[in-house]
Amino acid sequence: MTTINIPADSLFGLDNLPYGVFSPAGGAPRVGVRVGDSVIDLAVALGDSVFSEPTLNAFMAQGRDRWVSVRNQISELATGEIPSDAVFSSDSVEMHLPIAVADYVDFYASENHATNLGRLFRPDSAPLMPNWKHLPVGYHGRSSTVVVSGTDIIRPCGQRKSPDQANPDFGPSRRLDIEAEMGFIVGTPSKMGDSITPDEFADHVFGAVVVNDWSARDIQAWEYVPLGPNLGKSFATSISPWVVPLLALEAARIDTPVQDPEPLPYLRGEEKWGLDIDLAVEWNGHVVSRPPYAQMYWSPAQMLAHTTINGAVASTGDLFASGTISGPEKNQRGAFIELTWGGKEPVAVGDETRTFLEDGDVISISATAPAAGGSRIGFGEVSARILPATQADR
Amino acid sequence: MTTINIPADSLFGLDNLPYGVFSPAGGAPRVGVRVGDSVIDLAVALGDSVFSEPTLNAFMAQGRDRWVSVRNQISELATGEIPSDAVFSSDSVEMHLPIAVADYVDFYASENHATNLGRLFRPDSAPLMPNWKHLPVGYHGRSSTVVVSGTDIIRPCGQRKSPDQANPDFGPSRRLDIEAEMGFIVGTPSKMGDSITPDEFADHVFGAVVVNDWSARDIQAWEYVPLGPNLGKSFATSISPWVVPLLALEAARIDTPVQDPEPLPYLRGEEKWGLDIDLAVEWNGHVVSRPPYAQMYWSPAQMLAHTTINGAVASTGDLFASGTISGPEKNQRGAFIELTWGGKEPVAVGDETRTFLEDGDVISISATAPAAGGSRIGFGEVSARILPATQADR
Numbered sequence: 129m130t131t132i133n134i135p136a137d138s139l140f141g142l143d144n145l146p147y148g149v150f151s152p153a154g155g156a157p158r159v160g161v162r163v164g165d166s167v168i169d170l171a172v173a174l175g176d177s178v179f180s181e182p183t184l185n186a187f188m189a190q191g192r193d194r195w196v197s198v199r200n201q202i203s204e205l206a207t208g209e210i211p212s213d214a215v216f217s218s219d220s221v222e223m224h225l226p227i228a229v230a231d232y233v234d235f236y237a238s239e240n241h242a243t244n245l246g247r248l249f250r251p252d253s254a255p256l257m258p259n260w261k262h263l264p265v266g267y268h269g270r271s272s273t274v275v276v277s278g279t280d281i282i283r284p285c286g287q288r289k290s291p292d293q294a295n296p297d298f299g300p301s302r303r304l305d306i307e308a309e310m311g312f313i314v315g316t317p318s319k320m321g322d323s324i325t326p327d328e329f330a331d332h333v334f335g336a337v338v339v340n341d342w343s344a345r346d347i348q349a350w351e352y353v354p355l356g357p358n359l360g361k362s363f364a365t366s367i368s369p370w371v372v373p374l375l376a377l378e379a380a381r382i383d384t385p386v387q388d389p390e391p392l393p394y395l396r397g398e399e400k401w402g403l404d405i406d407l408a409v410e411w412n413g414h415v416v417s418r419p420p421y422a423q424m425y426w427s428p429a430q431m432l433a434h435t436t437i438n439g440a441v442a443s444t445g446d447l448f449a450s451g452t453i454s455g456p457e458k459n460q461r462g463a464f465i466e467l468t469w470g471g472k473e474p475v476a477v478g479d480e481t482r483t484f485l486e487d488g489d490v491i492s493i494s495a496t497a498p499a500a501g502g503s504r505i506g507f508g509e510v511s512a513r514i515l516p517a518t519q520a521d522r
Numbered sequence: 523m524t525t526i527n528i529p530a531d532s533l534f535g536l537d538n539l540p541y542g543v544f545s546p547a548g549g550a551p552r553v554g555v556r557v558g559d560s561v562i563d564l565a566v567a568l569g570d571s572v573f574s575e576p577t578l579n580a581f582m583a584q585g586r587d588r589w590v591s592v593r594n595q596i597s598e599l600a601t602g603e604i605p606s607d608a609v610f611s612s613d614s615v616e617m618h619l620p621i622a623v624a625d626y627v628d629f630y631a632s633e634n635h636a637t638n639l640g641r642l643f644r645p646d647s648a649p650l651m652p653n654w655k656h657l658p659v660g661y662h663g664r665s666s667t668v669v670v671s672g673t674d675i676i677r678p679c680g681q682r683k684s685p686d687q688a689n690p691d692f693g694p695s696r697r698l699d700i701e702a703e704m705g706f707i708v709g710t711p712s713k714m715g716d717s718i719t720p721d722e723f724a725d726h727v728f729g730a731v732v733v734n735d736w737s738a739r740d741i742q743a744w745e746y747v748p749l750g751p752n753l754g755k756s757f758a759t760s761i762s763p764w765v766v767p768l769l770a771l772e773a774a775r776i777d778t779p780v781q782d783p784e785p786l787p788y789l790r791g792e793e794k795w796g797l798d799i800d801l802a803v804e805w806n807g808h809v810v811s812r813p814p815y816a817q818m819y820w821s822p823a824q825m826l827a828h829t830t831i832n833g834a835v836a837s838t839g840d841l842f843a844s845g846t847i848s849g850p851e852k853n854q855r856g857a858f859i860e861l862t863w864g865g866k867e868p869v870a871v872g873d874e875t876r877t878f879l880e881d882g883d884v885i886s887i888s889a890t891a892p893a894a895g896g897s898r899i900g901f902g903e904v905s906a907r908i909l910p911a912t913q914a915d916r
Contacts (some may be wrong), residue, residue, distance in 0.1 A: 231666050233723065236749060249748070258745045262690050264680055267749040268662040268756070272625050272837045273714065282715045284832035287657055287786065295655050298786045320758075323677045323913050347832070352642070353651045355630060355661040356750020362662070363832040364714075392681065392692045394916040438678035438741070438757040439913060443666045517834060519717050522788040 129209040134164035139506025143379075143499035145202050146370035146507070147184055147335070150221040157182040157224045160192055162370050162508075163206045163220050169251055172214035174198070183228045184371060188315030188334045191446040195315070195334065199375055223369035225276040226337075227313055230445035232274060232365065233435060234309075235266040237426035239385075241454040244466040249349060261389060264426040264434050268446070269341075270362035274447065277368050277510040283487060284363040284516040286347035289456035300517035301344035303471065304485040307452040308409050308419050308462035308493045311339040311367055312428045314446035323436040326397030329429035332442060335371040336428075338407070338495045338510045339449045342366065345465050345484070367447070368510040372497075376505055380404045380497035384427050390429070394437050401429035403497065405507075407453060409462065410492040411477045419462035421495075487516045523603040528558035533900025537773075539596050540764035540901070541578055541729070544615040551576040551618045556764050556902075557600045557642035566608035566862035567599055568592070577622045578765060582709030582728045583838040589709065589728065593769055617763035619670040619802055620731075621707055624839035626668060626759065628703075628735055631820035632743060633779075635848040638860040643743060655783060658820040658828050660842070663735075664756035668841065671762050671904040677881060677911040678757040678795035680741035690876065691760050694911035697865065698879040701846040701858035702803050702813050702887045706822045707734040708840035717830040720791030723823035726836060729765040730822075732801070732889045732904045733843045736760065739764070739859050761841070762904040766891075770899055774798045774891035778821050785824070788831050795823035799901075801847060803856065804886040805871045813847035813856035815889075881910045 134141055140162045150160045152168055159179035161165040170179035178186045187198075236242050239256070242265075246255030259265065285305055289296035315334030318324050324332055341361065348360025384402040405421035428450065436442055452462040461467045464484055466477055474481040485491070492511035499505045528535055536557045544554045544561055553573040554561040564573035572581045581592075630636055633650070636659075640649030653659065677698055683690035709728030712718050718726055735755065742754025778796040799815035822844065830836055846856040855861045858878055861869055864878040879885070886905035893899045 133542060171725055231664050233752075246748075258748065259681075259683075259690075259744055263745060263754075265745070265749055267752055268664055270625050270662055270834055270842075271665070272835050275714075282833050284830050287653075289653075295783065296653075296786070298788060320669075323916060344832070350653055351657060351659070352748070352750075353653065354640075354744075354746070354750070355659055356748070358627075358659075358661055359832045359834075360829070362829075362834045371525070389689065392690070394692060394913075434753070435756075437913060438680050438738070438753045439676050440664055440753075440756045441666050446666075518715055519788075519831060522717060522719070522831060 130212045130215055131209060132163050132166045132206055132215065139496060139504060140164055141503065142203055142206060142294050143325045143503060144372060144376050144505035145199060146372045147226065148370045149183060149224040149226045150165050151224065152216050152221050159184060159187060161202050163216060167216045167218050167221055168205065168210065169214045169216065173210055184226050185445050190332050191316045195373060195375065199373060211443065223276060224358050226369060227445050229271040229274045229447050230443035232269045232271045233266050233448040234269045234451060235426065235431050235449065236451040237264055237431065238452055238454045240308055240423065240456055241452040241462065241466065244454060248465060248470045261285045262274045264431045266431065267356045267366060269365060273362060274331045274365045274367060277366055277512065279366065279512060280515045281342055281364050281512045282515045283349065284344050285517050285519040286344060286359045287350055288346040289350045296350055300520050301346055303345035303512065305343045305345050305380045305464045306491050307341035307343055308407050309339040309341055309449045309453060310405060310421055310449060311337045311447050311449040312440045313371060314514065315444060317444050317506050318436055318442040320441040321439040324432050324442060324516050326395065326401065326429040326433045327399050329401055329432055330374055332432065333374055335373045337369040337371055338492055338493050338507045340366040340491065340510050341449060366510045366512050368508050370508045372505065372507050377403060377497060379499050382422060385423065385425055395430050395433055397429060399429065401427035405495050405497045407493060408494045411482060416475055416477060417459055417461055417467060419460050420455045423455045424450055424453060485514050524606045524609055525603060526557050526560045526600055526609060533890060534897060535897065536597055536600060538766060538899035540766045540772050541620065542764045543577060543618040545618065546610050548616050553578060553581060555596050556612060561610045561612050561615055562599065562606045563610065563762065566603060566761065568595060570777065575792045578620050579622050579839050585710045586725050589767065589769065593767065610667060617670060617730065620763060620765050620886060621839050622702045623665040623668045623841050624837035626663045626665045627660050627842040628663045628845060629658050629820065629825050629843065630845040631658055631818050632846055632848050633819045634850055635846040635860065636847060642859060642864045656749055658825045660825065661750045663759060667756060668759045668761060671760055671906065673760065673906060674902045675736055675758050675906045675908045676909045678738050678741065679911050679913040680738060680753050681744055682740040690744055694914050695740055697739035698908065699737045699739050699858045700885055701735035701737055702801050703733040703735055703843045703845060703847060704799060704815055705731045705841050705843040708836045709837050709838060712830055712836040714835040715833040717833065718826050718836060720789065720795065720823040720827045721793045723795055723826055724768055725761050726826065727768050729767045730761040731765055732887050734760040734885065734887055734904050735843060745856045760904045760906050764902045766899065766901050771797060771891060773893050776816060777816065779819055784883060789824045789827055789909060791823055793823065795821035799889050801887060801889045801893045805876060806884055808872045810869055810871060811853055811855055811861060813854050814849045815847050817849050818844055879908050881908050883908045
């Protein structure tokens, strides 16, 4: 038997207890929970085969009562004696995609981001579309290209057409960008034909991750009318490996900004589901932006209510992301197209400057949130390196 | 032992041999092949447990050589003696969703449809966007709401705003519509970072189905800028139960219409993948439209090449649909918003008239294609009844 030492300033203390899928050297992927700098193998520690699965989906599908009960069991484990073969150093394990992604929907819930993008993509029109303050605008993304932090991102190729070109050409994206977002994962499914109210959010949503929704702005700008982004986004979306349970975010719950006009009744609830989460974007090890999730106009509870109001089913493993998080200040913008104003205002990255991503660049996005008693919990980070294009000769 | 009688005029003759997932009374779903008015239980007839699965995915993932070899085995079975317990009447079995849908992408590949919709949705602009003839425009739809023919469709609720309203209201869609399409199903996956050329189409695509991409036009018109359709489409997409193998469509292969300007090299191929498929749309038993797939501007091989040119993986079970098929004539339009010109020109449906769908209406879309020797093969039909809205009080 052993005990787990939790450093006093750890972002993975007992208030957090996030779930992930890990493999020790030579072992198969299985479900673990992060405590301090340790990972507890839950199948071994709790003797339940649902944690021997290579994704969290089977456990997430068991529902909220079960999530509460397992969280209580883990709290006891982490403060007492635990079998030595159930504990690994977090440095020694490989992390995997924690969920089998069912549907992936990406929203557009930051007023600052939507306004900035509107100005950049449609300079001759009002930046916010008339629908934007009436519904959380979102679109479906590609589930099969959601990857875990640490997976290299190959620069995508596609059709590019700058305003001075008569016709598009083909080649590697020259405006490869990030979008710093939070993502929410459905555990308890709904039935087709039903809808989930904003106040039923916590019955359905298991937890949250940090998301980097990679975006090839040149491909996107040419392709996206009238049916929305496709190839400019579908090559990859990265998520952090540790799923922070919604149960760990009680102290982070705040009101959203005032919503004016008042949303339609199906988007209203009594529960607060704004979230006081602070993100930090590191470019080659240098923090270039600190997007504040607290500023997001639409709450994740409203996003899920909207997604299901037409009777669409929510499935275990559904991932929905907030869209880029941008605050009102320049150094709070969560996408480089905003931070560099369409590439016209390069930013300092250490001793260098950047507009969009170069091959070899490394992006890490991390997030933290308040916990009980003034301490903080961490989401860890979503990190990836850009590799050169491979399809440039097609 | 028994033998299978194939009626002389059957659309399910030996040239077709489509796969589906069926259950006999009291039995579990399993893989079958349709021959005449019979269904062969392949797990029993071929003694291979891959056909005991409740979807085609495991078989589809085995690749093209295997698809050819099983097709040859089935041809022999269907013309010889076959164990009696491997044969069911097609009337006696229940059909299920034949695939576990991975990613679902819907294209917009009919020039007539895109032009008509552009005129209706954006009357003050050029109907075709500048990108339309350079790339097959498409977007990701909701995989979890793809349902098999025969599943009732509940009228969706959502935000509606007509031009004379200052603000949106909430309620059941008043402009519920169909889109008659063909869908293509990926069997052999690609690797992330790779792309599939148009001439590699038949190595990856297993077969085709008829698709009805239900569309709530009032919800769609209000929500779709700038990120594309979401709630107006995500409530349901219906597919026909029998997957016609690409191997059965050799006689249907034709050139696409002339593509001018010439597409970029990654969208060019030597193989012909236009398809001479005739569809028929029945509204409450009356044929109201006969959309010709032969008119589609972009081929399905170009759609798949475009989907993967940015390195996005194609997965076993991916479904990609053509978008509404509309020919140049009014009675060839595959969506009612076109057929009734935005609801302004009602159509006769038997003794009644219609603009959009009413509760209780039944839509059946069928398709046939030429086979060798002047005969034809059938896709069967995708059929559903509209049920009243259930979320109208939210």
